[in-house]
Amino acid sequence: MSKPFDSPQPLCHYDVVIVGAGFSGLYAARILARKYSILLLEASEQVGGRVRNHQFANGDVVDIGGQWLGPGQDRMYKLAGEAKRSIFPLYNRGDNLFLLGTKKTRYQGTIPKIGPVALADLGQLLARFEGMARQIDPQRPWAHPKAQRWDSQTLHSWVQRNSLTKTARQVFNIGIGAVFAGEARDMSLLHALFYASSGESMEHLLSVTGGAQQDRVHGGTWSICYEMAQQLGERCLLDAAVKKIDQHADGVSLCYEQNGVMACVSARKIIMAIPPNQINRISFNPPLPAWRDQLFQRMPSGSCIKYVARYEHAFWRDEQLSGQVASTNGPVHVVFDNGEKGKDAGLLMGFVDGDTARAWSAKSAQWRQEQVLACFVRFFGENAKNPAEFVEKNWSEEPYIRGCYAAHMTPGAWTGGGDKLRSPELNVHWAGTEMATEWYGYMEGALEAAERASAEVHSLLSRHLERTIK
Amino acid sequence: MSKPFDSPQPLCHYDVVIVGAGFSGLYAARILARKYSILLLEASEQVGGRVRNHQFANGDVVDIGGQWLGPGQDRMYKLAGEAKRSIFPLYNRGDNLFLLGTKKTRYQGTIPKIGPVALADLGQLLARFEGMARQIDPQRPWAHPKAQRWDSQTLHSWVQRNSLTKTARQVFNIGIGAVFAGEARDMSLLHALFYASSGESMEHLLSVTGGAQQDRVHGGTWSICYEMAQQLGERCLLDAAVKKIDQHADGVSLCYEQNGVMACVSARKIIMAIPPNQINRISFNPPLPAWRDQLFQRMPSGSCIKYVARYEHAFWRDEQLSGQVASTNGPVHVVFDNGEKGKDAGLLMGFVDGDTARAWSAKSAQWRQEQVLACFVRFFGENAKNPAEFVEKNWSEEPYIRGCYAAHMTPGAWTGGGDKLRSPELNVHWAGTEMATEWYGYMEGALEAAERASAEVHSLLSRHLERTIK
Numbered sequence: 020m021s022k023p024f025d026s027p028q029p030l031c032h033y034d035v036v037i038v039g040a041g042f043s044g045l046y047a048a049r050i051l052a053r054k055y056s057i058l059l060l061e062a063s064e065q066v067g068g069r070v071r072n073h074q075f076a077n078g079d080v081v082d083i084g085g086q087w088l089g090p091g092q093d094r095m096y097k098l099a100g101e102a103k104r105s106i107f108p109l110y111n112r113g114d115n116l117f118l119l120g121t122k123k124t125r126y127q128g129t130i131p132k133i134g135p136v137a138l139a140d141l142g143q144l145l146a147r148f149e150g151m152a153r154q155i156d157p158q159r160p161w162a163h164p165k166a167q168r169w170d171s172q173t174l175h176s177w178v179q180r181n182s183l184t185k186t187a188r189q190v191f192n193i194g195i196g197a198v199f200a201g202e203a204r205d206m207s208l209l210h211a212l213f214y215a216s217s218g219e220s221m222e223h224l225l226s227v228t229g230g231a232q233q234d235r236v237h238g239g240t241w242s243i244c245y246e247m248a249q250q251l252g253e254r255c256l257l258d259a260a261v262k263k264i265d266q267h268a269d270g271v272s273l274c275y276e277q278n279g280v281m282a283c284v285s286a287r288k289i290i291m292a293i294p295p296n297q298i299n300r301i302s303f304n305p306p307l308p309a310w311r312d313q314l315f316q317r318m319p320s321g322s323c324i325k326y327v328a329r330y331e332h333a334f335w336r337d338e339q340l341s342g343q344v345a346s347t348n349g350p351v352h353v354v355f356d357n358g359e360k361g362k363d364a365g366l367l368m369g370f371v372d373g374d375t376a377r378a379w380s381a382k383s384a385q386w387r388q389e390q391v392l393a394c395f396v397r398f399f400g401e402n403a404k405n406p407a408e409f410v411e412k413n414w415s416e417e418p419y420i421r422g423c424y425a426a427h428m429t430p431g432a433w434t435g436g437g438d439k440l441r442s443p444e445l446n447v448h449w450a451g452t453e454m455a456t457e458w459y460g461y462m463e464g465a466l467e468a469a470e471r472a473s474a475e476v477h478s479l480l481s482r483h484l485e486r487t488i489k
Numbered sequence: 490m491s492k493p494f495d496s497p498q499p500l501c502h503y504d505v506v507i508v509g510a511g512f513s514g515l516y517a518a519r520i521l522a523r524k525y526s527i528l529l530l531e532a533s534e535q536v537g538g539r540v541r542n543h544q545f546a547n548g549d550v551v552d553i554g555g556q557w558l559g560p561g562q563d564r565m566y567k568l569a570g571e572a573k574r575s576i577f578p579l580y581n582r583g584d585n586l587f588l589l590g591t592k593k594t595r596y597q598g599t600i601p602k603i604g605p606v607a608l609a610d611l612g613q614l615l616a617r618f619e620g621m622a623r624q625i626d627p628q629r630p631w632a633h634p635k636a637q638r639w640d641s642q643t644l645h646s647w648v649q650r651n652s653l654t655k656t657a658r659q660v661f662n663i664g665i666g667a668v669f670a671g672e673a674r675d676m677s678l679l680h681a682l683f684y685a686s687s688g689e690s691m692e693h694l695l696s697v698t699g700g701a702q703q704d705r706v707h708g709g710t711w712s713i714c715y716e717m718a719q720q721l722g723e724r725c726l727l728d729a730a731v732k733k734i735d736q737h738a739d740g741v742s743l744c745y746e747q748n749g750v751m752a753c754v755s756a757r758k759i760i761m762a763i764p765p766n767q768i769n770r771i772s773f774n775p776p777l778p779a780w781r782d783q784l785f786q787r788m789p790s791g792s793c794i795k796y797v798a799r800y801e802h803a804f805w806r807d808e809q810l811s812g813q814v815a816s817t818n819g820p821v822h823v824v825f826d827n828g829e830k831g832k833d834a835g836l837l838m839g840f841v842d843g844d845t846a847r848a849w850s851a852k853s854a855q856w857r858q859e860q861v862l863a864c865f866v867r868f869f870g871e872n873a874k875n876p877a878e879f880v881e882k883n884w885s886e887e888p889y890i891r892g893c894y895a896a897h898m899t900p901g902a903w904t905g906g907g908d909k910l911r912s913p914e915l916n917v918h919w920a921g922t923e924m925a926t927e928w929y930g931y932m933e934g935a936l937e938a939a940e941r942a943s944a945e946v947h948s949l950l951s952r953h954l955e956r957t958i959k
Contacts, residue, residue, distance in 0.1 A: 170674070171643060171645040171646065171649075171672075171673075171674040172642070172643055172645065172646045172674070173641060173642055173643060173646070173900045175641040175642065175900070176641065176642045176643070176646045179641075202641075202901055202905070203641075204640070204641040204642070204677075204900040204901040205787075205899075205900065205901050207674075262732075296769070296786050299766070299769075299770060299891075300769060300770045302888075306886070306888040308850050308851060308886075309792070309846075309847065309850035309883055309885035309886045309891075310847040310848060310850045310851055310885075312885065312891050313789065313790070313792055313847050313885050313891070313892060314847070316766050316789035316790065316891070316892070317675075317789050317899075319783065319786035319787050319899070320783070320786065322779070322783055373905075374901065374904075374905040374906070376779075377779065377780040377783050377784070377905060377906050378780060378905075378906065380778050380779035380780045381778060381780055381909070413779055415779035415780075415782065415783050416776070416778075416779045418772075418776040421769075421779075421782050421783070421786070422783060422786070429675075429787075429789070429899040429900070430643045430645070430674040430675070430899070430900070431672050431674040431675050431844065434844075435672070435843075435844040435847060435848075436844070436847050436848065439851070
């Protein structure tokens, strides 16, 4: 009863096949489709990768994946404009809340109100971090004179050694959790510095107005992906999980599973635009070099569960609250008002990240909802207790994603092979936000990496064309 | 031209299917075959996992994978006896060599001759490490009162903070490289302490006579695997790479690829006996829980290339040298005389590990051989220049292994989900040396984990049998 599996004849030949229809794969397909025959293969049943919309019963749509745009992310603003999506600022009026244990205070801006000693401590800690991050060339984090030292310790170790007060550490760690979707021990200090450098600065990454959480997209960021996929039409294949990639001197053949059937295509070049933790799950022939497989093993994805509670009314706004919370006590440490401009509904969005997000996947959805709402009640009072609707998205559960926002380089990865991370592997080129040098981990990084990978492929294919014409 | 792939009807039904025919899978199969119908599936073309023989042109056989036995590894000694394999001590007469930079000295025992200050420093560093390791219960490393602290830093950070001299650190790091096949920054301090505790002590792991490098097996350790596979006969299937595991309440179905053809079998229980980095490469349905996928992402395998040079004569023995070397300068930091007792040939075995092993996979075999032999010449003189034969084994190149000796827990993994590492996943049970509490990373650990997983399965199946009879 066994059935044939290996080497079905390729159905079709393309100049370029792109694997993964998140922002990066879609953008690479869009660029290359102007000049080349392309095919975009997506393993799951919809495009968008780590970006997705949820539609509430009342018709309102909310981002349950990547959602923010901010200054410096020029490609994203341009792309949103081309897709005719309008941009609106995150609701950012009134006071933010800060909870130190059970003590609740109001504040404005990025840094919550803490005592003068802790504030000075937090200030010097952030200033020191920023000073180091500024020294990192995000194109070559491994090349900094102190790269080995900074890559041999966890971010946690550095924070412990360079802070004096527990409060400063607690507040800094709220930021780490929100920015990285992980614990400070999950990554090397060098990776954290690189990440901040690739996104301008830590302050930029932590800020709303003027920073990485400034703007949102009407109809959700996913609508931009949908628009790109629409333009590709049949050149974008869903439910097509690539299982095997065979390389030979002149090109590549890929076999993918679609509706339980294996099919194969061939291409001159391919662009991989999936998270590093997924790449090793595909069977390459010849196998990827040992150093590269080992490097991808050292790039685990972060973990974050995103929660959105929909209320009939944004009651916190009546109390001059912005909906933004930073809390030292979890499980929800960070909250934002996720309402769309011009919509009535009040949406509170909370993150549960790192170890808590990992542990929570073993609990029931009911239990998780109770925990999150208990936090919202602690922050905003009894009004928060009974939302009209409640949605959660745990990106680590998605079989073709398995984490978010992005991969963390564990200690030693950047300086122990990271210099070759983006180098093509014969006919395979690398995109995806983890291959970005600008805005690593962000949608903008996904575009930057796609642009670079597409340029590599174009350069090679057009050179080949010239040779052929001569 | 696409061909059917999904859900071929299962060919056969077994009580237990075991995935991976290394020491762990073979041992589990051997235990369970006494009472149950079993099938053992091995992805590669031979059994043995991270254990293998190489036969030289002159007929001599040498271990190019795991090779040593030592006191405390009772299961391995017993199993070797049952397989009628005799044991012999590693050649350990004469002086060892220690190279501090280019300065060469002779020494005996585990600790090389270094200056009194460095020696005192190394002594306190080792004593401190051992003192902490002794406190770790290898059944529950996460339960130690300081587990969070020790798991939030790399071993490297701890060594830097607790040593005064560069020499002590260099010597300690030679030991780390040899024991872990990795860099001190590749793992958390807690993992290193657990590892030492699970193998009795760091001193034990570093020692030859009386320690983990005491004994070897005539004909190679692989011959024990071969013997176990012979006894299983047709119940052990080679070239059978498991691709899909579907679980339902009563059992499991597995689909594997063999000679390009997909075949499926079903079982009541399965035991996974493959490295953690390989488990996520198999498609589970339902998918593994988010926390478990994330945990395996945080268990990258170490990296080590093993070199053996065969000389017509063990010329170093004539100079009262043991063949053992510890060198602060690499690329080869550690050498042993790997000759079999009663054989004429002289075999020098060297390890290249961690970042160097990773980087070397991008180089040519010729270049690597020259580098290794240049080290051997530095250690033993011009006689070492031209071996009769030379063999290398890079376990990170093996597509179904991708590293050795074992997985390292990166910072945060043990305390961020490690407590559930060995808990069964419905009908899936976990073996392999990374699931051991005794001798994690060693062949003995592979047996210990197999014993525990087999007992779990037996307990469940026999209880079910009792219920059926009643």
